Amino acid sequence: MQADLLTKVILPAALFLIMFGIGLSLRPLNFRNIVNSPKVVAIGLSAQMLLLPAIAFTVAIVFNLPPEIAVGLIIIALAPGGATSNMFTYLSKGDVSLSITLTALASLITPFSIPIVTYASMNYFMDSNTVFSLPIAKTIVQLLVITVIPVALGMFVLSRWEKFARKIEPIFKWLSIIFLMFIIVLIVLKNSANMATFFAQAGLATLVLNVVALLLGYQLAKLTRLSHPQSIAIGFEVGIQNGTLALVVAGTLIGNDVMMIPAVTYSLIMFVSGGLFGWFMNKRTTN
Secondary structure, three states, X not given: OOXXXXXXHHHHHHHHHHHHHHHHOOOHHHHHHXXXXXXXXXXXXXXXXXXXXXXXXXXXXXXXXXXXXXXXXXXXXXXXXXXXXXXXXXXXXXXXXHHHXXXXXXXXXXXXXXXXXXXXXXXXXXXXXXXOOOOHHHHHHHHHHHHHHHXXXXXXXXXXXXXXXXXXXXXXXXXXXXXXXXXXXXXXXXXXXXXXXXXXXXXXXXXXXXXXXXXXXXXXXXXOOOOHHHHHHHHHHHHOOOHHHHHHHHHHHHOOOHXXXXXXXXXXXXXXXXXXXXXXXXXXXXX
């Protein structure tokens, strides 16, 4: 996982295309959700942007993770759900419009929140003499370029060529999952000799973070008396993260291969746990 073609070209390009696909899915209905259901949106966004990083910080402390692994865990917790959470919500009969709305809002916030919180996490967990750094202003600009701009481009295409956008949107949703899995496979192949060590270092922590996030996101929504479909959407938005974004931050912007490990293990685990969570939600819906 050196600074090579994967981290310098493939990861940023894949993230750009994924965010463009999110823009293609943003319709006026999603923005009306903010006005028509401010309580629902506020609960979902708070759980995603505040609760999840707090859980990650707690897990890192409880498991006494190595400093770089701890920072990597915080980074994956800061990455919004993306098209993968939208897809899980759809397959589980959740509120897809709410899921897309939360993904869009989080995607606008994370270019600012990720650099600030990651910088604070590096200062907390890592030695002050570390060679790795994260210039906040520069990182914000870089994230805006590879996240917000492609979302805006996707929205522009949708507004000008709606029929075309509707046809290619499902393709981009599936491509986002394929891109993530392809990148994970490349990382695993490049580091096959060390994958057992990687999972030993971060596997249990990311599993706990993922399962707790899914359950707490869903239960928080239920406790605040949101509907079952809304609770499903919030559960997935909190528990399913944009692994590609986390890999870009850790591997491309910071240039630390060890910080990429939690994003790899989390991304592998979330497809299994997300599938099981969706199956259970579907079972509850049909009963």
